[in-house]
Amino acid sequence: MTLETISTAKAHGGVQGVYRHASAETKTPMTFAVFVPPHEQGAKLPVLWYLSGLTCTHANCMDKGEYRRLAAELGLIVVLPDTSPRGETVPDEKDNWQFGSGAGFYVDATQAPYAENYRMYSYVTKELPAVIAANFPADMSRQGITGHSMGGHGALTIALKNPDTFKSASAFAPIVKPSVAGWSKPALEKYLGADETAWRAYDMVLLIEDGKRFPELLVDQGEADSFLTTGLMPELLVDAAAKAGQKVVLNLREGYDHSYNFISTFMDDHLRWHAARLKA
């Protein structure tokens, strides 16, 4: 596979790059960002995946996430994928920010016309990791995953289904039960069909009910988040985890909203959480 370099810049002693490749999964060009910290020649570094939320691309966290200073210090590669396939050939609902472009929900769609391109689960868990392994100084035996909102949903569902791949998992303000939340339920129905049993594989609460486990999940949630009670509902995760014996650390943060002002504030905590597990 050919990797096109869109830009690279030195930052905090490492390199912040933006790249593009032709994805076999989505059948589109896909753009992603990678930060490689300063390191010794030949070293292989642990990898932290950050999955973004609705409407975002790789660029939101790259610009506003404030991860480079500490990732450089801790020696973490940080990978920021896009949130969906994009382009003229990709079916979309242009006026709907909760579906289609920017709203892939990290699922493999099974329904026409979306099944052809919307394969973000396989893209993020299989295709892009192979690209990272082949092109960056990455130790793929040490991967962690985090994300925000829709990407927090993506991160924790992927971790629960792939506990052998990931050593650490966390989320900022995740959508914990997309099968019931108003902004995600219509998307799951369009991507996966009306039979809700197919949705269980993409819902962290239902995955835990169905027996999936991960050593420990870290969640930060702002209490002034305007989506807290209708779209995010972290208490549903805490309840399901308590019943199932799944360990969850939930930090409610007084006064913080859903924006990168919140994410960047607690980014250091999450980087240290992952580094402690990836470098153990």
Added chain:
Amino acid sequence: MTLETISTAKAHGGVQGVYRHASAETKTPMTFAVFVPPHEQGAKLPVLWYLSGLTCTHANCMDKGEYRRLAAELGLIVVLPDTSPRGETVPDEKDNWQFGSGAGFYVDATQAPYAENYRMYSYVTKELPAVIAANFPADMSRQGITGHSMGGHGALTIALKNPDTFKSASAFAPIVKPSVAGWSKPALEKYLGADETAWRAYDMVLLIEDGKRFPELLVDQGEADSFLTTGLMPELLVDAAAKAGQKVVLNLREGYDHSYNFISTFMDDHLRWHAARLKA
């Protein structure tokens, strides 16, 4: 004067806000950003001004400058003004990114039709400080100033002319001699007229030659900056300062470009530089 709050969000324990007011200097609405760190009720805090570069608004550094974590720790208010007046009524050259909107160069224009609105020197040194003093917990006896590129020019020329107002001054990749650099000379001519003696008040090298002094200036400059040799030319500042006995610390940074990847990397150093002088 009435201050309109456009947005506020908790960040790193403080508040990142965006505000708008009707400016008497520019005769337009002006937008600016202020970060207020966590502080005790009634406390008055030192203020650091950050002046942005060509094409920027208050938002570039707010989004990508990575100043909040350490400003919160050090207890610094950070103020980010816009770089020019804007609006339908403001004379502009729409296709010229080096003049007009986004390119006020921190001068008080004297030439028609620009003199009416392009009063960024007085706006930044008089009008906006009064707004800050009236609306934020600011100790105006402890102000520092920094900036990037065109804003680095702004910061150091303003400091040299106002050594009683500012206790600390620094710049990221400043335009050190705008009277000769290709991207600034045409702008000075349009704002200030063909008589180059009027330009001397807005050129740090010429201000130093003309006897202006500031206790100590800090400059960081990326060596991979594509504007280094044609537009920035820090050696002209070093030479002028050496001849005049003006103290300048110039840090050349191997591999860094002109972007916020560079600025955010060295932001901590500059915040500490200012805090050491503002809190002494």
